[in-house]
Amino acid sequence: MSYLVFARKYRPKSFKEVIGQEHITITLANAIKKNRIAHSFLFTGPRGTGKTSTARILSMSLNCESGPKENPCQECTNCIEIQKGINPDVIEIDGASNRGIDQIRELKENIYFSPVRSKYKIYIIDEVHMLTREAFNALLKILEEPPAHVIFIFATTEPHKLPETIISRCQRFDFRRLTILEITNQLKSISHNEKIDIDEDALLKIANLSDGCLRDAEGFLDKAFSFSEDKITTDTVNRLSGIPDFSIFKALLKHINEKNSSGISNIVNTIYNSGYDISLFLQQLIKLYRIIYQLKLSNNSINGFSDDVISSLKEYTNYSEISLIATINTLFEIESNIKYTPISSIYLEIKLIFISNLDKFIDIDTYIINSENSQISNYKPIKKTNEHCDKNNISNNNAIPISDPNKWDDFLKYVDDNSPRLHPFLIDTNLVSIDKNVISIVTKNEIHKDMLLKDYFSNFQKLINQFFSGTYKIVIGVSKSVSENIEKEDNNLNLIKKVFNAEIEEIRRDNA
Numbered sequence: 329m330s331y332l333v334f335a336r337k338y339r340p341k342s343f344k345e346v347i348g349q350e351h352i353t354i355t356l357a358n359a360i361k362k363n364r365i366a367h368s369f370l371f372t373g374p375r376g377t378g379k380t381s382t383a384r385i386l387s388m389s390l391n392c393e394s395g396p397k398e399n400p401c402q403e404c405t406n407c408i409e410i411q412k413g414i415n416p417d418v419i420e421i422d423g424a425s426n427r428g429i430d431q432i433r434e435l436k437e438n439i440y441f442s443p444v445r446s447k448y449k450i451y452i453i454d455e456v457h458m459l460t461r462e463a464f465n466a467l468l469k470i471l472e473e474p475p476a477h478v479i480f481i482f483a484t485t486e487p488h489k490l491p492e493t494i495i496s497r498c499q500r501f502d503f504r505r506l507t508i509l510e511i512t513n514q515l516k517s518i519s520h521n522e523k524i525d526i527d528e529d530a531l532l533k534i535a536n537l538s539d540g541c542l543r544d545a546e547g548f549l550d551k552a553f554s555f556s557e558d559k560i561t562t563d564t565v566n567r568l569s570g571i572p573d574f575s576i577f578k579a580l581l582k583h584i585n586e587k588n589s590s591g592i593s594n595i596v597n598t599i600y601n602s603g604y605d606i607s608l609f610l611q612q613l614i615k616l617y618r619i620i621y622q623l624k625l626s627n628n629s630i631n632g633f634s635d636d637v638i639s640s641l642k643e644y645t646n647y648s649e650i651s652l653i654a655t656i657n658t659l660f661e662i663e664s665n666i667k668y669t670p671i672s673s674i675y676l677e678i679k680l681i682f683i684s685n686l687d688k689f690i691d692i693d694t695y696i697i698n699s700e701n702s703q704i705s706n707y708k709p710i711k712k713t714n715e716h717c718d719k720n721n722i723s724n725n726n727a728i729p730i731s732d733p734n735k736w737d738d739f740l741k742y743v744d745d746n747s748p749r750l751h752p753f754l755i756d757t758n759l760v761s762i763d764k765n766v767i768s769i770v771t772k773n774e775i776h777k778d779m780l781l782k783d784y785f786s787n788f789q790k791l792i793n794q795f796f797s798g799t800y801k802i803v804i805g806v807s808k809s810v811s812e813n814i815e816k817e818d819n820n821l822n823l824i825k826k827v828f829n830a831e832i833e834e835i836r837r838d839n840a
């Protein structure tokens with residue numbers, strides 16, 4: 329039998345075998361059992377989390393020769409062909425290849441013909457967000473009145489790029505990233521089956537590197553197995569991944585904490601001279617600071633790292649919450665800029681020394697994050713402002729208008745109505761100010777800020793622009809103390825001073 333990579337060999341063949349998506353597979357199995365089958369499904373979620381596998385299992389369940397049934401036989405011609413992707417009634421279309429132009433044309437021509445030998449004609453369209461506008465229009469026409477024998481399963485990593493008209497006609501299922509534990513268990517089970525000798529720490533490291541994507545983790549195990557002569561150790565994983573051993577990170581964290589610039593320089597030299605992947609190195613460093621942040625917030629156990637790593641990281645939980653957030657933000661900034669920097673080793677060295685001296689460069693209360701061009705950090709040198717605010721001093725034309733905080737509540741309702749998935753990330757935000765082209769808000773939650781500036785940014789910006797009728801730059805600050813001030817003082821004057829590091833020279837109020 330020819331060699332099959334682990335990701336294919338261990339691809340799930342039934343709903344029960346799909347890992348970590350029980351909220352979806354149980355619902356689908358029940359729908360089949362009760363014969364309540366939708367005409368179009370939308371599977372969304374990160375790559376490598378089981379969308380296409382689930383689409384094939386759903387197809388098998390529907391078209392199994394003894395089906396439809398929630399547990400397809402896996403033995404009939406239909407089941408076997410669907411698993412291999414060669415069944416004439418289950419047509420798989422890759423939206424990313426040529427944006428589906430030829431395949432959607434074919435689909436339009438053939439869709440009204442009955443299936444060749446099954447109950448349903450099933451179209452699985454992967455990366456559906458890549459389709460052309462014409463293709464979406466054609467699909468929409470079909471979805472409005474689908475032939476009884478046709479079922480669509482759309483899969484996408486970027487559902488926000490789909491027209492609302494398509495989404496609203498689908499039964500939507502959101503696949504989630506797998507946890508470290510789920511991935512580690514699957515790797516263990518594969519290792520056991522394949523008689524692979526592998527360290528527990530090496531398993532953890534692979535699970536960690538895969539960022540919730542099971543396919544990547546299985547691919548890495550495959551590679552490590554081919555690469556190693558006998559046992560797979562963390563050293564094998566380090567060499568293959570291009571990420572330095574934890575001992576190097578441990579030394580770096582210590583030098584940063586001690587503001588030891590020459591120590592930092594030595595580590596940067598080591599990393600460059602050893603040929604490690606700088607981007608992966610930075611991503612790993614971000615993860616470590618993120619864990620320090622999590623450890624600071626709660627004493628809950630952190631999965632995916634050995635006890636040694638966790639106890640080393642616990643030494644740094646005395647950093648303030650804001651300085652950890654600022655550190656992580658700076659690391660993200662370095663990670664996105666370093667590839668454009670010709671002398672990247674010096675850039676990295678200086679930036680890490682900068683991080684070690686963050687307390688000299690930023691003032692917690694004036695720390696703001698600027699979303700322009702997806703750039704997420706913006707430091708202002710510390711400049712103490714006069715705390716006194718003279719409300720009667722009216723002299724400047726460029727005043728920041730004082731917002732009406734009711735307005736923000738209305739906006740939140742608007743978000744809840746139009747984008748329920750975005751709403752939870754805004755519930756702990758407060759409006760600081762709204763100018764003709766800048767909206768400033770603060771949140772208490774660093775993760776929510778990240779979600780707003782990254783995953784949900786385009787949607788958030790669209791709703792802001794719609795609701796406030798304009799084109800706005802969004803400024804999001806994260807500060808527990810700042811947010812609390814709003815609640816306590818019921819007055820955001822001081823906050824504006826702090827966020828903008830400015831003196832207030834004029835206040836205008838509505839006559840009403």
Ligand SMILES: [Zn+2]
Binds near residue numbers: 400401404407
């Ligand atoms: Zn079957």
